[in-house]
Amino acid sequence: MYKAVIIGGSAGSFQVITRILSSLPANFPLPVLLSLHRLKHVRSGFVEALSIKSAIPVIEPYDKDQIKPGKAYLAPANYHMFIELGNKFALSTEPPVNHSRPSIDLSFVTAAQVYREKLIGIILSGANKDGAYGLKKVCDNGGITIVQDPIECQVKTMTESALKITKVDHIMKTDQIIRFLQNIKQ
Amino acid sequence: MNRYEIGIVETRNVIKTLLDTYGYDFRDFALTSFKRRLEDVIMKNGLRDSEGLINRLQSNKDFFEHFLKDITPETTEMFRDPSLWRSLREDIIPAIVKSSSKLKIWVAAFDSGEEIYSLCILLKEMDLLDKFQITASTISDEVTKKIKSGRLDIKQLEVNEANYDRSNGTKRYADYHTIASNNSAIIIDSSLVSDVTFVKQDTLFSNAPSGMRLVLFRNQLIYFNQILQDKALNAIHNSLAPGGYLALGAKETLENTNSNNKFTVVNDAEKIYRKKVG
Numbered sequence: 001m002y003k004a005v006i007i008g009g010s011a012g013s014f015q016v017i018t019r020i021l022s023s024l025p026a027n028f029p030l031p032v033l034l035s036l037h038r039l040k041h042v043r044s045g046f047v048e049a050l051s052i053k054s055a056i057p058v059i060e061p062y063d064k065d066q067i068k069p070g071k072a073y074l075a076p077a078n079y080h081m082f083i084e085l086g087n088k089f090a091l092s093t094e095p096p097v098n099h100s101r102p103s104i105d106l107s108f109v110t111a112a113q114v115y116r117e118k119l120i121g122i123i124l125s126g127a128n129k130d131g132a133y134g135l136k137k138v139c140d141n142g143g144i145t146i147v148q149d150p151i152e153c154q155v156k157t158m159t160e161s162a163l164k165i166t167k168v169d170h171i172m173k174t175d176q177i178i179r180f181l182q183n184i185k186q
Numbered sequence: 187m188n189r190y191e192i193g194i195v196e197t198r199n200v201i202k203t204l205l206d207t208y209g210y211d212f213r214d215f216a217l218t219s220f221k222r223r224l225e226d227v228i229m230k231n232g233l234r235d236s237e238g239l240i241n242r243l244q245s246n247k248d249f250f251e252h253f254l255k256d257i258t259p260e261t262t263e264m265f266r267d268p269s270l271w272r273s274l275r276e277d278i279i280p281a282i283v284k285s286s287s288k289l290k291i292w293v294a295a296f297d298s299g300e301e302i303y304s305l306c307i308l309l310k311e312m313d314l315l316d317k318f319q320i321t322a323s324t325i326s327d328e329v330t331k332k333i334k335s336g337r338l339d340i341k342q343l344e345v346n347e348a349n350y351d352r353s354n355g356t357k358r359y360a361d362y363h364t365i366a367s368n369n370s371a372i373i374i375d376s377s378l379v380s381d382v383t384f385v386k387q388d389t390l391f392s393n394a395p396s397g398m399r400l401v402l403f404r405n406q407l408i409y410f411n412q413i414l415q416d417k418a419l420n421a422i423h424n425s426l427a428p429g430g431y432l433a434l435g436a437k438e439t440l441e442n443t444n445s446n447n448k449f450t451v452v453n454d455a456e457k458i459y460r461k462k463v464g
Binding site: 061095 | 217259262435439
């Protein structure tokens with residue numbers, strides 16, 4: 001019934017993402033789209049770091065790559081990562097949004113337009129408001145919205161900004177997010 | 187709070203207007219980013235919606251020129267991907283100089299200037315600027331005028347400076363620019379591009395130059411769908427001399443296009459390709 005999971009995070013989200021990726025079944029039925037703030041001039045290293053413990057392959061997509069289930073896709077450094085009609089990625093070098101490129105908002109908004117009610121959007125720990133508007137769009141399009149419990153976040157700004165403008169479906173600790181994802185059956 | 191959002195049907199109506207009124211073909215631009223830039227143009231100009239944009243486009247040719255400037259994707263950084271510029275400096279340009287007497291480069295990107303200035307600085311530092319013939323594509327005269335003015339966004343100064351240093355520039359980035367008196371802009375030394383030939387290009391590359399030894403076309407394919415990607419790469423392939431080089435953006439690849447078997451990979455990390463001979 002779902003088509004994709006999209007996760008946004010910034011400061012304090014790396015360990016959470018690592019735990020999530022290491023806990024997914026190897027045959028996880030959905031693509032996992034990762035829009036994470038990162039150093040713009042460092043192109044390599046991040047995908048390798050996430051891959052070490054991940055149960056599914058972690059890939060930095062090229063422009064117009066097909067989106068496939070059972071893989072995690074990390075937004076490349078210094079590009080916005082859009083989800084394009086036809087279940088493909090489209091990258092962009094348009095100016096930063098919320099001082100960020102990749103911008104979580106842009107990935108979420110475009111994913112929400114393509115996957116609509118079949119999208120699960122998750123916002124994790126982070127230090128600015130990027131992602132809040134995107135998660136609202138996931139909600140507006142009928143998707144499932146989850147925010148990491150701010151109590152557990154190293155930096156609360158991102159989750160609190162998201163909670164401020166959207167009545168989300170779930171506020172969850174990392175363990176609960178993991179269980180939620182493990183229980184997804186196609 | 188909510189941003190104006192243009193629908194797919196409305197987007198197609200705008201595209202039809204551009205084609206019918208001005209003969210500019212945006213039908214095969216990547217939809218998501220094109221929609222987004224239309225939304226930006228509509229908001230920036232205080233137009234209510236796509237109808238407002240269409241009316242303005244139809245009634246005002248000057249507005250159309252502004253529109254072309256605003257709809258053109260930006261590179262927004264000098265020496266973006268410093269490792270690419272190091273590769274040009276250390277490997278590609280020396281190889282071109284060694285193998286050919288016709289030193290022609292085409293900056294095929296619809297660029298806001300950064301790519302062109304970066305190239306000219308690089309060649310100047312190699313003492314080759316006056317030996318190369320550089321052609322640069324631009325989508326509108328307004329963009330050409332802006333590039334020749336040398337004005338760059340001052341907010342990008344730190345990034346540009348850091349990129350320049352990482353590219354192994356042999357001087358200081360500050361040697362190439364002044365800061366406008368009211369701190370409103372960086373003014374790059376525009377004499378760097380005084381010998382560059384600017385060519386107004388349509389979106390189908392119908393008047394591409396020929397005999398190129400190097401084509402810079404970075405982060406442009408990302409704004410096209412696969413139909414237009416194939417057309418653009420065809421035009422670029424035709425414009426390259428056999429053995430000529432093509433540089434794409436770091437996350438663009440020929441593998442998703444029809445041109446993959448017409449090039450060999452020279453540097454996979456920097457996406458530098460070479461046109462096959464024969």
